[in-house]
Amino acid sequence: xxxxxxxxxxxxxxxxxxxxxxxxxxxxxxxxxxxxxxxxxxxxxxxxxxxxxxxxxxxxxxxxxxxxxxxxxxxxxxxxxxxxxxxxxxxxxxxxxxxxxxxxxxxxxxxxxxxxxxxxxxxxxxxxxxxxxxxxxxxxxxxxxxxxxxxxxxxxxxxxxxxxxxxxxxxxxxxxxxxxxxxxxxxxxxxxxxxxxxxxxxxxxxxxxxxxxxxxxxxxxxxxxxxxxxxxxxxxxxxxxxxx
Amino acid sequence: xxxxxxxxxxxxxxxxxxxxxxxxxxxxxxxxxxxxxxxxxxxxxxxxxxxx
Numbered sequence: 001x002x003x004x005x006x007x008x009x010x011x012x013x014x015x016x017x018x019x020x021x022x023x024x025x026x027x028x029x030x031x032x033x034x035x036x037x038x039x040x041x042x043x044x045x046x047x048x049x050x051x052x053x054x055x056x057x058x059x060x061x062x063x064x065x066x067x068x069x070x071x072x073x074x075x076x077x078x079x080x081x082x083x084x085x086x087x088x089x090x091x092x093x094x095x096x097x098x099x100x101x102x103x104x105x106x107x108x109x110x111x112x113x114x115x116x117x118x119x120x121x122x123x124x125x126x127x128x129x130x131x132x133x134x135x136x137x138x139x140x141x142x143x144x145x146x147x148x149x150x151x152x153x154x155x156x157x158x159x160x161x162x163x164x165x166x167x168x169x170x171x172x173x174x175x176x177x178x179x180x181x182x183x184x185x186x187x188x189x190x191x192x193x194x195x196x197x198x199x200x201x202x203x204x205x206x207x208x209x210x211x212x213x214x215x216x217x218x219x220x221x222x223x224x225x226x227x228x229x230x231x232x233x234x235x236x237x238x239x240x241x242x243x244x
Numbered sequence: 245x246x247x248x249x250x251x252x253x254x255x256x257x258x259x260x261x262x263x264x265x266x267x268x269x270x271x272x273x274x275x276x277x278x279x280x281x282x283x284x285x286x287x288x289x290x291x292x293x294x295x296x
Binding site for chain 1: 245247248249250251252253255256258259260262263266267270271273274275277278281282284285288289292
């Protein structure tokens with residue numbers, strides 16, 4: 001079996017993702033479309049929240065991916081800092097806009113859901129606030145990559161920012177437990193006995209979560225391939241200039 | 245075929261429309277950038293191969 005580190009080689013990475021990307025993209029599209037159609041058209045109203053429960057099929061998967069995207073960026077950043085593999089730094093860079101979009105979707109769908117259920121679009125609840133800060137970290141991360149011309153320096157500084165932002169990624173996941181206050185409920189899904197959600201909701205929700213995960217992987221692979229090509233363009237232009 | 249969303253029809257439709265628009269915009273942006281960068285690299289490599 002090939003070592004994981006072989007994929008730090010851009011040629012190997014491009015070759016493998018050449019077939020992996022379309023497969024992941026098709027699986028993601030099928031899962032997301034099926035999950036959302038199932039959730040939107042074929043789930044009953046909740047006894048307390050009525051039809052607004054249908055927002056869960058977008059809100060929970062996007063919130064999950066908002067946190068997991070940062071976790072992936074953290075791992076990739078640590079690999080860059082420790083082993084200096086360029087592909088890992090470029091993968092983290094590619095994940096930034098995707099994570100930011102997922103966080104924004106979670107914030108917007110949460111606000112739209114909160115208005116009829118809580119009577120307010122926004123409240124400075126621990127989970128909501130930590131998610132807003134996480135979104136700002138995403139914006140800062142993307143801005144920092146754009147602001148620094150030297151790619152290695154940009155990778156170093158964004159990796160450090162990623163380490164700092166990880167505190168808020170963890171807080172946004174466990175805020176409701178840590179502070180035990182605020183309007184936002186705890187985890188929607190739990191492995192603990194005495195399940196809180198019926199399978200008529202769990203089925204499409206799991207499918208949407210898998211679909212959003214696969215969509216994230218597909219988009220990161222596509223983004224990383226582009227970053228590798230952009231880096232090659234830069235290297236070729238530099239070499240051409242040096243040769244006069 | 246449209247389910248009866250009751251009094252919350254506006255909120256649910258808005259949530260789905262906003263989310264799907266953002267996802268579509270993200271995919272389009274990544275796809276367009278990938279295409280542009282790939283074309284630039286191909287033309288650059290062709291030009292460099294010709295000159296060398």
